[in-house]
Amino acid sequence: MSQAQITATESPPWTRTLFAVAIAFSLFQIVTAAFHPLSSQVLRAVHVGFLLLMVYLALPAPGQRPLARVASWMLAAAALVTAGYQWVYEGELIQRSGDLTEADMAVGLVLCVLVFEAARRLMGLALPSICALFLAYALLGQHLPGDLAHRGYDLDQLVNQLAFGTEGFYGTPTYVSATYIFLFILFGAFLEQAGMIKLFTDFAMGLFGHKVGGPAKVSVVSSALMGTITGSGVANVVTTGQFTIPLMKRFGYGAGFAGGVEATASMGSQLMPPVMGAVAFIMAETLNVPFVEVAKAALLPALLYFASVFWMVHLEARRAGLSGLPKAQCPDPWAAVRQRWYLLIPLGILVYLLFSGHTPLFAGTVGLALTAIVVLGSAVALRVSAFKLRCAFWVALGLLCTAFFQLGIAVVFAVIAGLIGLCAWHKGSHATLRLCLQALVEGARHVVPVGVACALVGVIIGVVSLTGVASSFAGFILAIGEQSLFLSLLLTMLTCLVLGMGIPTIPNYIITSSIAAPALLELGVPMLVSHMFVFYFGILADLTPPVALACFAAAPIAKERGLKISLWAVRIALAGFVVPFMAVYEPALMLQGGGVLAVLYVLLKAALAIGLWGAVFTGYLLQPLRRWERLLGLLVGVSLVVALPWSDALGFVLAALLIAQHFWRARGQARVPA
Known part of the structure; x- marks a missing residue:
């Protein structure tokens, strides 16, 4: 596809x-x-x-x-x-x-x-x-x-x-596409045109470029940051990948590994709040819950996902002996922030509005308006040499942000119109006006495949609603679940991955959430967790062969076969495959039930399991792992996931013994003279 x-x-x-x-x-x-x-x-x-x-x-x-x-x-x-x-x-x-x-x-x-x-x-x-x-x-x-x-x-x-109701082509997905999705894609398009990509890549390069495996770590961090504004895995691959993949290859990484890192990190961008791609908005509308609840549920799994990818990259770099860039060649991260700090204003206000109870439509409109104001106004201010005029612009911007909540959206758009007129009048401002027009065009262009997919999957929603076919599939899963919840989860995961071989993430989520999620709810899985489960594997489907859309998007940049990149991507993301299963058995991982201590406990378990599995699948920790160490590490990870009364204690004890003996062995070998 x-x-x-x-x-x-x-x-x-x-x-x-x-x-x-x-x-x-x-x-x-x-x-x-x-x-x-x-x-x-x-x-x-x-x-x-x-x-x-x-x-x-x-x-x-x-x-x-x-x-x-x-x-x-x-x-x-x-x-x-x-x-x-x-x-x-x-x-x-x-x-x-x-x-x-x-x-x-x-x-x-x-x-x-x-x-x-x-x-x-x-x-x-x-x-x-x-x-x-x-x-x-x-x-x-x-x-x-x-x-x-x-x-x-x-x-x-x-x-x-x-064709004439709200359960077909004009159903909930189309409504979400016509409101939330378009605004957030346009929001990201304006920030990209204004230089947000350069801000993120320079910041990531400055922090991690000189570390062990620095170029690959830059890819992970920059893709995670880009995910906060784009929420599109494939778009992330073709933007940040243009810089990170050649950089990784130049410093010794194989083409397949470089493409796999970028594809894996970019697909995780759809898990990263606040934007989280189109699916999160559809999920919130379908479940009739505030978007902030979906974002909160996704936060810890997203952090664990990127932590696992970052850990895998670090271990692979240590195993292969790959160093980072010379620090002198890395930009100053804080200088990059000082140069473009104003681009963070709309993003910060967007996050504040989303997490303070406002609707995504309101937050997206405010974020888009402020982005246009910041981009246009700063362009005008930077072209004027008078220091007082620059200061006046930033004061006016602050007053505008305050007045917005009192005077309404009409004030914002009136000011935008004035700034556009000022830019058009000011000498040398045609480039800024073209930038804004290009952002409008790019926003419309990027929403087309998302919107068409939302309209077409209305067929599935309409037929399922008309015929009630979902109950038959749900009954099949329930029959399996009576014997084993794990088998039901495995069947649902395979369904998501198989569907993902031919269709994008949005229809994948809609199909599986319409059919499988109600069955998981009947088996005792919390509603939001069951939907996040199918959402998670719908994203990972873009990494799994034989189709692996994100990997094939990275192929021409890496100059490597998409299938080989896909195999590397699955290996890099393999530790992250466990997160949805852990969330089902421990809903506190998605902040569903339990107090702070329960959340910290399950987070510790997940981090330990992912860390051990990362070492198992790379075959390296402080030094190459022996076969029995890899087998024991795999078993320890499983024992921490299954959530039986005795399994956690066994997992922690065996993990402590495994790590202690490995450190002792590595320390002993380091003392041996060469």
Whole structure:
């Protein structure tokens, strides 16, 4: 599976058209987020219309170029018609809900074809094929034997469910894409254009570049930091990877290992609060819980994941004898912060708002507005030599941040408009204006594959809601769970990994959470933990062969086969695979129940188990491990995970003995003269 990059690189009119559509898309989303002029249903319909419009303009069908362009323009026009139909006839559609006219049927069928074809052009056949199977099940499932059979549904019932309700193409995932996801992606696009990537990489390089295995550690830390603003693993690979992968290769790391480190660290970015990628917002909306609860539940597992990757990188560097860069070649991390500290203002306010109880929509709007103000205002201030004017800008920014909570979003956007006008008037400011326009375009471009996936998986949500098929699969898992919860978890994990071979993280989560998560809840797993379990392995699916999207994204940068990078990525992330299982047996790891002492205890267990398994799978601690040490370390890690009354005590005792004897042996060998 490949994720198409929507770029307009053909003739200039084609480029200008896409550029204009992308800017219009972003401005539409900003206005609707700030002022809410449209109903939720119309917002979703227009959002999907813009997504389809960009896909068909950017990715024409194969064939003769003029005919392909004409066909794509016709499909793009049809996409606008479906959105306009929902807008113009909104009241009538509500009044006759369930009783479709011929025009309704035609629009619904056209929308179905457009969404499937757009997903095929973007992602290949895997996800559309799975969704087509669900469609076939809804239409023909009454002929199946046993518990899988349903009462049967006509075509008009299915079209009404998918195209004119809130459980199909315009379901919860599309609503989240049209609100939270777009704002946060646009927020990240503005920060990236303003130089946040350089800030993160310089900071990570300054702190860890000169350490043992420094280039690989820079990759881990910079990817973790980038995850706080992007939440897209593949995007993280192709941004930070352009710098870190060649750097790792230059200092002795193999191409496969370098690509594997970057892919593993980048996919973990979707676990890192506050943004956490699109899935976290969908999870919060699905579970009807505040987003901050999802972010808090993900915090410790995310830290453990990156700690395990960092530990594996350190041990591999020690084993291979790889040193870091000369300290003189590493930038000063605090100088990088002093140079671009203002970029941290919107991120800090965003985190504050999210964790102080505000909605993600409000927090994202404020963060986006402040980002635009900071970027534009600082650009203006830096071009003016007068010290007083620079100081006045920062004072005005502080007053604006204070006034925002009293005067509302309209004030912010009025100030943004003024700053844009000032930038356009000021001599030499065209580059800044282009930066802002490019950020609007990049935000729209990056949301397209996410949004189309959200729309298409509405087929699965709609069919599951219509037929109740989830109960059959849940019953199967429950039957296994009566014998062993571990087997149920293993089956769920395998389902996530197998689905991840062909579909992105968002539909993977939606499918498995709709089918498997309710079964885990029946087995006593807390609701949020069960959803985080499938979310976690949906992310790791992008590292597992044979598809491994993140690894294949790193392949051209590393100049290595994607499969080899994937094998390295699984090995590097292997210790992290245990975290979701530990969270199921010890929900305190996700801050679900238990006090501070319970959280600290399970965190200690998880860190010890991950640390030992990292040494086991690299075969090195202070020196190469013997076979019996590796076997014992593996058993100790297992005993710390299973959470039986006697297993923790046994695990701690054996871990202490193993580590003590290894240190003693390493110390003894160090005394032996060479």
